[in-house]
Amino acid sequence: MNIQTIKNADSSTQITVKRAASTSTKPGASTAQPVAPAATEGSTISLSSTAALASHSSxxxxxxxxxxxxxxxxxxxxxxxxxxxxxxxxxxxxxxxxxxx
The missing domain is CATH 1.20.5 (Single alpha-helices involved in coiled-coils or other helix-helix interfaces)
Structure with a gap:
């Protein structure tokens, strides 16, 4: 999984998450069926400056x-x-x- 965080000029934050493709090639390694991800290319979340400030409070x-x-x-x-x-x-x-x- 690749997570990239970008700070924008307006103090908002953009987070992009990309899932890696499954690397398991062993037959019978798992009995569960693979589930297709909701977004194959990645998902992007944008936080407002207020939300970004709230996420830094501890x-x-x-x-x-x-x-x-x-x-x-x-x-x-x-x-x-x-x-x-x-x-x-x-x-x-x-x-x-x-x-x-």
Missing amino acids: DIDTAKVEAIKAALKDGSYKIDSAAIADGMLGTARDLLRATSR
Whole structure:
């Protein structure tokens, strides 16, 4: 897949996505049938200057990310497997309640 981003003079952004052709030639490699892409030549998306600005705003706490990277690098990062398991079980419970209604 080839993704090209172009900044226009009016501060809008144009993104072009081109899909690569399938390279699998092995017979029987997959039982699924290939699906034709919606646009064989590529798809183009244009963002207004407002949308382009919104896409650059970030909800990521970069200080926290850097702290985690440093802890991983020096080996002091601890993973709380019980908290992860509790979160996964809670999500599963919520999904089961939502589907049983």
